[in-house]
Amino acid sequence: MRFSKDKTIDKNAQEQINRDREHQRKVLLRIIIVIKILGKSNLALRGKNEKIYQESNRNFLSSIEMIA
Secondary structure (H helix, E strand, O other): OOOOOOOOOOHHHHHHHHHHHHHHHHHHHHHHHHHHHHHHOOOOOOOOOOOOOOOOOHHHHHHHHHHO
16 A cells, blocks of 8 residues: 555665665766766876875876866
8 A cells, every 4th residue: 555655664765775876877977978088089097196186196087086
């Protein structure tokens, strides 16, 4: 009876899962766009340092930092 009225116990949990899923899709889409832009411009993705928010991390990570 609750299922037909859309008042199930896990409705809130399912809504949170759906919001998280949509957020992760948007993040992944932004990462893919950065990779496409760098590839189209023929730029390297990595630098000397592979840690975020540090010097010499080059194009990909610096673009991700800028978006963040």
